[in-house]
Amino acid sequence: MKEISSCIRNLPKHLITAIQSIWRNGVMSASSIFAVTITLLLIGLIGVVAINVQDMTTSVEESLTIYVQLESDASAEDVQQVGEEINKIGQIKSVVYSSKESELDKLIDAYGEDGQSLFGTYKGEENPLGDAYVVEVEDAQNLSQIAKQIMNIDHVNKTNYGGESTAELVKTLENVRNGGAIFIVALGIIALMLISNTIKVAITARQTEISIMRMVGASNWYIRIPFMIEGILIGLFGAVVPCLILMFGYTAMYNQMNGVFFSSLLSLRPASPFVYQFSLILAGLGSGVGLVGSYFSIRKFLKF
Structure with a gap:
């Protein structure tokens, strides 16, 4: 407890020591900050793509449905029976009934002004469509598997879910999202190694100083904290440029595209507050990686 309170009291001194160390090791510190900047920039770009792909995947999945058209001569009991059979299939989220009259109205609306003249005469008993x-x-x-199961139900005329192209789209979006997550983890490990190596160089150059501090009774934490702060600062400095590029670059892209990627179904996440939240994540990632890297780098130099 005494050691922790002592470290807290001397925190301003440790901060000054860390800044001085970064300044003294200017070339190594600058190269490490630059490397962290490039790494976090890549993480930011891939992260933005992965998050938007995640949103797009969710949007696409929520919009995908199976349209089930029943035979036109199916009775009311048959229609009800089909609905019950569909509900018995696993992985069903919802089943919405649409009467043959509603289906005809949708067909008329789909053809706009010509719809009424083309299909208006089929209303009533002349309606050739089935319930759905x-x-x-x-x-x-x-989707594909469930559509096949539904097709095997009696009185089902046909099913439509977009075919294999829809399944391929969902699979592609899933692969992009998962690949982005793996790449982000890999880049985080690279950033950890870069900062760790920089701290190791600084520690090696100050081994004599560390030995003297230990000889006069300085605790391990008293020696360790300046290096940990140094790692945090390197990570924070390295996050400045990626955060600025994210804020201004993504906002400009969002405004240029009006928040839409090809169609309203594939829309971008709103710039605010996304860019600020993700910038905080990048800054936290940079400082966190710097903290962890410096902590493990100095451990072996403090072993008795």
Whole structure:
């Protein structure tokens, strides 16, 4: 407890010592800050893509449904039976019924001004369409499988979910998202190694100073804290440029594209407060990696 309170009291002194060490080792510190800047910039770019892909994937998955058209001569009991059979299938999120009258109205609306003249005469007993169900699944990866199961139900005329192209789109988005996450972890490890090596060089150059401090009774934490602060500062300095690029670059891109990527279905995450939240994450990642890297770098120099 005494050691912790002593470290807190001497925190301003440790901060000054860390800044002086960064200044004295200017070339190594600058190269490490630059390396951290490049690493965090890559993490930021990949992170922005991965987060937006995550949002797009979720949006696509939520919009994907299976349209189930029933036979036109199916009775009310048959229609109800089909709905019950669909609900028995696993991974079903919701089942919404649509009458043949509603289906005809949708067809008329789809053709705009010409719809009424083309299909208006089919209203009532002349309606050739069947009732329908709109099925939402819990996992878009199961669309094809569930559509096949529904197709095997009696009185089902056809199912439509977008075909293999839809499944491939979902799979591609999933792969991009997962690949981005793996790449971010790899870059984080690289940043950790870069900062760790910089701290090691600084520690090696000050081994005599560390030995003298230990001889006069300085605790391990008293010696360790300046190096840990140095690692934090290197990480923070390295995060400045990526954060600025993220804030101004992403905001400009969002405004230029009006927040839409190809279609309203694939929209970008709003710039505010996203850029500020992600900038804090980058700054926290840089300082956290610097802290961890410096902590483990100095451990072996403090062993008795």
